Amino acid sequence: MTATAQRRVSIFGATGSIGQSTMDLIARDPDAYDVVALTGGHNVARLAHDAIRLDAEIAITAYEDNLPALRDALSGTGIEAAAGETAIAEAATRPADWVMSAIVGAAGLVPGLRALEAGATLALANKESLVTAGPLIMSTAKAHGARILPVDSEHSALFQGLVGEDMGAVERVIITASGGAFRDWPLDRLAQATLEQASAHPNWDMGQRITIDSASMFNKALEVIETKEYFGFDPVQIEVVVHPQSLVHALVGFNDGALMAHLGAADMRHAIGYALHWPDRRDLPVERLDLARIATLEFRAPDEARYPALRLAREVMETGGLCGAIFNAAKEEALDAFIAGTIGFMDMARVVEQVLHRLDADVTLMQGAMTLDNVRAADQMGRRTARQIIDTRTAA
Numbered sequence: 001m002t003a004t005a006q007r008r009v010s011i012f013g014a015t016g017s018i019g020q021s022t023m024d025l026i027a028r029d030p031d032a033y034d035v036v037a038l039t040g041g042h043n044v045a046r047l048a049h050d051a052i053r054l055d056a057e058i059a060i061t062a063y064e065d066n067l068p069a070l071r072d073a074l075s076g077t078g079i080e081a082a083a084g085e086t087a088i089a090e091a092a093t094r095p096a097d098w099v100m101s102a103i104v105g106a107a108g109l110v111p112g113l114r115a116l117e118a119g120a121t122l123a124l125a126n127k128e129s130l131v132t133a134g135p136l137i138m139s140t141a142k143a144h145g146a147r148i149l150p151v152d153s154e155h156s157a158l159f160q161g162l163v164g165e166d167m168g169a170v171e172r173v174i175i176t177a178s179g180g181a182f183r184d185w186p187l188d189r190l191a192q193a194t195l196e197q198a199s200a201h202p203n204w205d206m207g208q209r210i211t212i213d214s215a216s217m218f219n220k221a222l223e224v225i226e227t228k229e230y231f232g233f234d235p236v237q238i239e240v241v242v243h244p245q246s247l248v249h250a251l252v253g254f255n256d257g258a259l260m261a262h263l264g265a266a267d268m269r270h271a272i273g274y275a276l277h278w279p280d281r282r283d284l285p286v287e288r289l290d291l292a293r294i295a296t297l298e299f300r301a302p303d304e305a306r307y308p309a310l311r312l313a314r315e316v317m318e319t320g321g322l323c324g325a326i327f328n329a330a331k332e333e334a335l336d337a338f339i340a341g342t343i344g345f346m347d348m349a350r351v352v353e354q355v356l357h358r359l360d361a362d363v364t365l366m367q368g369a370m371t372l373d374n375v376r377a378a379d380q381m382g383r384r385t386a387r388q389i390i391d392t393r394t395a396a
């Protein structure tokens with residue numbers, strides 16, 4: 001293959017779970033890709049190793065303190081080293097055909113926006129971008145003729161189920177939830193769930209934050225909002241069903257009663273690979289399902305007492321505007337506090353609910369225009385309020 005036929009690709013959050021799976025696919029066909037930027041956080045050794053392995057143009061760590069170590073590890077390779085939020089955002093403006101957005105949390109928003117402004121196809125794993133600033137990221141893509149391809153397994157499944165369909169004939173969509181680590185726990189034990197227990201997912205191997213969010217269903221709450229923002233469905237059309245096997249990822253229901261399901265192994269390389277090769281389908285190194293051996297697929301309604309996050313997602317969609325940014329920020333702070341051992345497992349939803357209700361009256365904040373500055377302000381307000389509530393709870 002000639003150099004000009006290579007696709008220029010960047011991976012934001014390259015050292016994480018999604019980033020590593022993306023790299024696995026790219027590394028299988030090195031001649032097809034010209035790697036531009038790889039970014040990471042504290043895992044400098046892995047970042048440098050991968051940058052060298054894939055001959056990236058630039059490697060960037062999110063943290064300035066890590067820059068000397070990154071420079072050291074890359075010295076003599078000709079690969080540029082940089083650090084910090086601004087450097088990551090700048091790297092997203094480098095011309096690329098395909099950009100993976102796989103930073104975890106609200107920090108993933110700006111690099112994705114910059115990549116879209118530069119006209120890249122954005123493979124979007126960072127669901128927080130759509131939750132915090134859905135209309136902004138969608139309109140940025142439109143204004144720059146750039147495409148966003150969903151990489152969440154449920155959203156990739158819906159996207160695939162909607163190919164060639166008349167959106168007017170879609171009655172509803174259903175996304176599945178494994179139910180996370182505690183789906184079979186008695187309700188009264190949940191308050192005592194430990195960090196270690198919440199960090200073990202029954203079906204998926206993912207980063208720690210999304211794994212805990214799966215146990216609390218905050219992940220599914222984010223995904224319901226992600227579905228609304230990406231596909232434009234009315235919230236009442238979006239359903240969640242608990243499906244412990246995690247083999248059916250999503251279903252599309254049509255007005256003639258047909259329900260089209262997407263099945264596949266619980267392996268993110270499917271959704272990543274679909275976005276990488278779209279509009280083609282290519283052979284991917286994922287397990288092929290043996291339905292006779294699986295034998296049973298179970299479905300049940302999510303229990304709202306167990307998963308208050310789902311109810312909160314409905315409130316967020318109803319309020320709209322900047323409420324998503326506040327919701328996500330409060331959730332991130334509550335998650336940090338749970339990881340730090342400051343609050344209990346069920347307190348996460350209580351903190352987020354209190355933040356929403358305290359800020360709900362602030363119409364100027366909630367209904368501010370969807371600009372990056374306002375999203376940032378709402379994010380900061382959500383974090384500050386969450387920390388105040390956490391401090392009061394822990395002082396009590």
Ligand code: NAD
Nearest residue numbers: 013015016017018040041062103104107125126127206207
């Ligand atoms: P992870 O924790 O494994 O990796 C996160 C990456 O982001 C790492 O490279 C880390 O260095 C980087 N990072 C963390 N904080 C940062 C910051 N402040 N600034 C810049 N970089 C930072 O996470 P993951 O599980 O790979 O998830 C990544 C994203 O993809 C999340 O938004 C998650 O919700 C989404 N997602 C993940 C999965 C999965 O299977 N892991 C599935 C669907 C969606």
Ligand code: MG
Nearest residue numbers: 152153154223
């Ligand atoms: Mg998902």
